[in-house]
Amino acid sequence: MDGEKMPAIGIPRAMLYYRYGALWEHFFQSLGLSTVLSPPGSRGILEAGTRLAPDESCLSLKMFMGHVDALVGRCERIFIPRYSNYGYTEFFCTRYEGIYDQARNIFRSSGQRFITCNIDVQNGSPEAKAFEKLGVELGFSPRQSRHAWHEAARALEQQQKTAEHIQKELAGKPGMKVLVAGHSYVLSDPYLGRPILDYLESAGAVSLRADALEPETARKACARFSPTCRWITSEEIVGGVLLWKDRVDGIILVSAFPCGPDSMTNELLIRRLKGKPILTLVLDTQSGMAGVETRIESFLDIIRFQKGEMV
Amino acid sequence: MNTGNAFLGIDVGSISTKAVIIDEGNAILAQEYIWTEGNPIGAVKKLLGLLEKQLDRETWQIVGVGATGSARRLVGSIVGATVVKNEITAHAVGTTTFHPDVRTILEIGGQDSKIILVENGIAVDYAMNTLCAAGTGAFLSSQARRLGIEVEEMGQYALQSAHPTMIAARCTVFAESDLVHKIQMGHPREDIIAGVCRAVASNYINNVGKGKKICSPVVFQGGVSKNIGVVRAFEDLLRCPVIVDENGHLMGAMGAAILARRSLKRTHFDFSVENMEFVTRERNCGGCSNNCEIICVYRNGTLIDFWGNRCEKGALRADKA
Amino acid sequence: MKQQRKAALPRYGEYNCALKYIVEQGFETRCILPPPLSRHTEDLGARNSPDLVCTPFKTTLGSMIEALEAGADTIIMVHGACRLNYFGELQEQILRDMGYTFDFVNLSLYNTGKKKDILRALKVINPHCSMVKAGKALYEAAQMVEHLDDTTAMYYQNCGFDPSGTYPKIYRKFISDMYAAQSLADIREGYRSACHAFADVTLHKPADPIRIGIIGDYYTVMDPFSNLEIEQKLADMGVEVHRLMNITNDMLRSGEKNKQAKIREFSEYNMGASSTTDIWQAQNFAERGFDGLVQVKSACCMPETDIMPVLANLSRDYAIPVLYLTYDTQTNDVGLMTRLEAFYDMLEMRKKVTP
Numbered sequence: 001m002d003g004e005k006m007p008a009i010g011i012p013r014a015m016l017y018y019r020y021g022a023l024w025e026h027f028f029q030s031l032g033l034s035t036v037l038s039p040p041g042s043r044g045i046l047e048a049g050t051r052l053a054p055d056e057s058c059l060s061l062k063m064f065m066g067h068v069d070a071l072v073g074r075c076e077r078i079f080i081p082r083y084s085n086y087g088y089t090e091f092f093c094t095r096y097e098g099i100y101d102q103a104r105n106i107f108r109s110s111g112q113r114f115i116t117c118n119i120d121v122q123n124g125s126p127e128a129k130a131f132e133k134l135g136v137e138l139g140f141s142p143r144q145s146r147h148a149w150h151e152a153a154r155a156l157e158q159q160q161k162t163a164e165h166i167q168k169e170l171a172g173k174p175g176m177k178v179l180v181a182g183h184s185y186v187l188s189d190p191y192l193g194r195p196i197l198d199y200l201e202s203a204g205a206v207s208l209r210a211d212a213l214e215p216e217t218a219r220k221a222c223a224r225f226s227p228t229c230r231w232i233t234s235e236e237i238v239g240g241v242l243l244w245k246d247r248v249d250g251i252i253l254v255s256a257f258p259c260g261p262d263s264m265t266n267e268l269l270i271r272r273l274k275g276k277p278i279l280t281l282v283l284d285t286q287s288g289m290a291g292v293e294t295r296i297e298s299f300l301d302i303i304r305f306q307k308g309e310m311v
Numbered sequence: 312m313n314t315g316n317a318f319l320g321i322d323v324g325s326i327s328t329k330a331v332i333i334d335e336g337n338a339i340l341a342q343e344y345i346w347t348e349g350n351p352i353g354a355v356k357k358l359l360g361l362l363e364k365q366l367d368r369e370t371w372q373i374v375g376v377g378a379t380g381s382a383r384r385l386v387g388s389i390v391g392a393t394v395v396k397n398e399i400t401a402h403a404v405g406t407t408t409f410h411p412d413v414r415t416i417l418e419i420g421g422q423d424s425k426i427i428l429v430e431n432g433i434a435v436d437y438a439m440n441t442l443c444a445a446g447t448g449a450f451l452s453s454q455a456r457r458l459g460i461e462v463e464e465m466g467q468y469a470l471q472s473a474h475p476t477m478i479a480a481r482c483t484v485f486a487e488s489d490l491v492h493k494i495q496m497g498h499p500r501e502d503i504i505a506g507v508c509r510a511v512a513s514n515y516i517n518n519v520g521k522g523k524k525i526c527s528p529v530v531f532q533g534g535v536s537k538n539i540g541v542v543r544a545f546e547d548l549l550r551c552p553v554i555v556d557e558n559g560h561l562m563g564a565m566g567a568a569i570l571a572r573r574s575l576k577r578t579h580f581d582f583s584v585e586n587m588e589f590v591t592r593e594r595n596c597g598g599c600s601n602n603c604e605i606i607c608v609y610r611n612g613t614l615i616d617f618w619g620n621r622c623e624k625g626a627l628r629a630d631k632a
Numbered sequence: 633m634k635q636q637r638k639a640a641l642p643r644y645g646e647y648n649c650a651l652k653y654i655v656e657q658g659f660e661t662r663c664i665l666p667p668p669l670s671r672h673t674e675d676l677g678a679r680n681s682p683d684l685v686c687t688p689f690k691t692t693l694g695s696m697i698e699a700l701e702a703g704a705d706t707i708i709m710v711h712g713a714c715r716l717n718y719f720g721e722l723q724e725q726i727l728r729d730m731g732y733t734f735d736f737v738n739l740s741l742y743n744t745g746k747k748k749d750i751l752r753a754l755k756v757i758n759p760h761c762s763m764v765k766a767g768k769a770l771y772e773a774a775q776m777v778e779h780l781d782d783t784t785a786m787y788y789q790n791c792g793f794d795p796s797g798t799y800p801k802i803y804r805k806f807i808s809d810m811y812a813a814q815s816l817a818d819i820r821e822g823y824r825s826a827c828h829a830f831a832d833v834t835l836h837k838p839a840d841p842i843r844i845g846i847i848g849d850y851y852t853v854m855d856p857f858s859n860l861e862i863e864q865k866l867a868d869m870g871v872e873v874h875r876l877m878n879i880t881n882d883m884l885r886s887g888e889k890n891k892q893a894k895i896r897e898f899s900e901y902n903m904g905a906s907s908t909t910d911i912w913q914a915q916n917f918a919e920r921g922f923d924g925l926v927q928v929k930s931a932c933c934m935p936e937t938d939i940m941p942v943l944a945n946l947s948r949d950y951a952i953p954v955l956y957l958t959y960d961t962q963t964n965d966v967g968l969m970t971r972l973e974a975f976y977d978m979l980e981m982r983k984k985v986t987p
Binding site for chain 3: 053054056057061082084088089093095097100104106118120226227229258260261264265266267271272
């Protein structure tokens with residue numbers, strides 16, 4: 001490449017980016033590395049991903065591969081961390097374990113370089129160590145890398161606190177409140193989950209998010225409710241549902257087709273939570289909000305009927 | 312006086328039944344195409360009647376019979392086939408005979424879709440749709456019905472569209488809700504039809520064609536290849552010409568006939584089966600816990616074939632039936 | 633406290649003979665064998681399961697229902713490295729919602745990585761059982777599993793070349809011997825006699841038969857009912873069928889070392905559950921000059937779906953065709969046969985051109 005220099009690190013704006021993105025970005029920034037984020041999720045990105053990812057994989061993975069595609073040739077290396085586990089009984093969906101190698105295989109002929117960060121406590125690679133190794137690989141000293149990780153971890157914590165604070169304020173608002181539960185990367189994606197939140201707002205409902213809670217608190221709540229649920233992100237969602245459920249009028253479970261952990265945890269939630277209206281929405285490649293709006297609208301009507309606001 | 316050897320190939324699919332008779336040089340002596348209408352035995356009998364009229368039986372004697380398609384086993388036993396082959400192989404053989412330089416065969420039928428990659432006239436890789444029937448002929452027919460047009464007209468409508476509507480076709484259920492929504496939103500009909508055709512093609516490439524290197528020349532076959540809208544969509548997506556053979560629908564039957572020719576097994580086929588009575592019965596064996604469903608085929612009341620049993624107990628049951 | 637517990641585990645290939653052995657000989661508890669898996673099992677399971685869960689969940693749930701109907705009062709469920717870890721909790725909930733009363737021993741609950749896990753679970757099943765006996769039975773059941781896997785491998789590699797039809801009889805006799813075994817001597821005797829009987833059969837195997845390697849998800853690839861007897865179907869076409877994925881190779885024998893390093897080019901890290909083993913096996917088959925690979929996976933199986941791009945690259949690099957099969961409760965024999973026959977034809981034609 002002559003002329004302008006490419007950014008050092010490309011970050012796909014998908015999957016765990018919506019959970020740990022603040023950590024990653026701050027880590028690279030405090031090392032002084034330039035980063036580029038793929039454009040916001042869109043139909044075009046999803047279509048590109050659909051062409052690349054295995055047909056039977058989940059919508060979120062397809063979206064992810066579309067984001068990777070958007071970064072190919074536009075940065076030195078694409079950063080795809082591998083989140084495996086935080087210990088024997090705390091692990092991630094297998095999809096995040098394989099995602100780095102899967103991308104390497106899908107984009108093998110593109111010549112693009114990738115870089116990972118392996119978070120796998122069971123095999124002796126906890127987060128701090130993994131990021132230290134990443135920093136060293138990028139040419140920094142262990143000390144610099146450790147420092148960057150500490151900064152980044154603080155930034156993530158701060159971000160989570162802010163999110164929880166916003167939720168608490170929302171929960172105090174008057175009017176009908178709906179809890180939307182789903183993976184952050186589904187709910188925050190402008191193409192997938194955002195339209196649902198926007199629609200709720202336009203329909204006059206306040207939407208709270210199950211995934212915006214301090215993670216430890218949420219996971220403790222989940223452990224009491226479902227002891228063998230050990231996917232970290234699912235625990236956070238289930239815990240969020242449990243902690244917010246009494247302050248909302250209804251719950252919408254949003255899932256990307258065919259999400260493995262959701263297929264089970266949502267079933268368990270429906271079976272164990274009685275007395276609260278629950279709507280399940282499974283998103284697939286259908287464009288826009290076809291059918292979804294109708295279902296949410298009638299769900300809100302049900303809540304209003306139950307509250308006696310409609311006769 | 313019989314002078315030449317001829318070979319019959321029959322391809323019985325879920326929607327249509329096709330048959331050809333060829334000579335030693337693969338020249339077509341007779342051909343026919345009718346709807347299966349859920350009755351493969353009836354369809355084959357009718358088809359044989361039609362072929363019999365076309366064939367000069369003074370000159371030709373059928374010495375080999377090949378059966379293929381989803382009802383190949385049943386039809387094979389009825390007509391006394393010398394070769395019973397699956398439709399993928401039959402298609403590959405038929406197509407490579409007529410298009411020796413073909414590299415990729417796309418096929419979309421009523422329920423199935425498949426891709427066959429060919430190198431030097433030999434199939435080297437293939438794939439078939441894995442899960443649902445979305446993006447197959449059955450999907451197109453149901454969408455045509457919904458739009459109030461004949462499935463045969465879809466292609467012409469699609470060609471009139473300048474801005475195909477985006478339709479999701481990954482899963483039939485999702486596609487249908489998407490389609491209804493688009494209709495309600497007032498998209499022009501030709502754009503929706505073009506969108507459906509495009510969805511079929513892109514769904515095919517994303518599912519069956521995933522990870523396959525699609526090289527030119529590309530031949531497109533199966534019932535859906537008659538839809539010019541889908542052909543154009545493939546050409547757009549693959550950025551290469553897509554060949555549709557006018558005899559494309561016969562390739563399975565051709566392949567079966569060619570395989571019968573290549574095989575060493577010979578028979579003396581006459582058209583008498585047209586007038587015989589065939590009955591199939593499904594029996595639950597019950598001989599062991601497998602409780603296999605055994606399909607029994609009877610000709611004029613006598614058992615001529617059966618299958619479906621997993622052990623020899625089933626064979627005894629079938630005999631007693 | 634109940635006097636005599638009647639415990640059951642859902643069906644899983646023929647491994648129930650070993651599970652039964654552990655429960656009966658080790659835990660000194662009665663073992664109810666659920667009926668062999670059937671369409672009925674699958675229907676029962678699918679009807680009561682969430683739609684998008686993988687097929688093994690549905691099949692094992694169906695088998696649990698059949699076990700309860702057959703009189704079991706205790707269900708034992710195992711855990712694993714993927715969604716399997718969560719099967720038990722959800723299945724218990726579903727069964728309770730259906731109105732069944734039973735004890736549920738969810739081994740996943742006792743799976744915390746500590747040495748005492750197994751003891752804690754054992755104490756729940758039978759507080760009076762002897763640890764020595766349990767340990768001995770576990771060891772002996774492991775022997776049974778090794779013999780079972782060896783015999784099964786031998787069977788599918790050769791049964792396609794036995795015109796006398798003796799092979800299936802020997803295999804079936806062996807399986808029923810294992811279910812009947814009461815002691816290590818029984819297990820060894822059953823294995824010995826199967827080996828001798830196999831050795832006596834004259835095989836008609838060509839010098840260079842078509843060899844197909846089978847890989848796939850932990851349940852579907854090892855359970856003949858779930859994979860619609862794919863190994864038998866291929867063997868019947870005259871194929872030497874190899875499957876390395878079994879309990880012996882994956883859990884009992886240390887086997888190949890450093891698999892991850894050997895497949896580094898394709899996968900640097902474990903891609904989830906049995907992915908590393910799977911990819912290594914695929915590469916191993918390819919390096920040994922096999923004619924084709926078949927990937928057997930349940931619908932919605934995540935790790936198996938994730939390795940598909942890896943298999944595609946491997947297939948390209950080694951010029952070995954891969955047949956990808958996805959099984960759900962709708963998959964039928966007819967569709968499978970068409971795919972297998974076509975795959976066989978293709979391999980046969982390739983072999984003729986490039987010997």
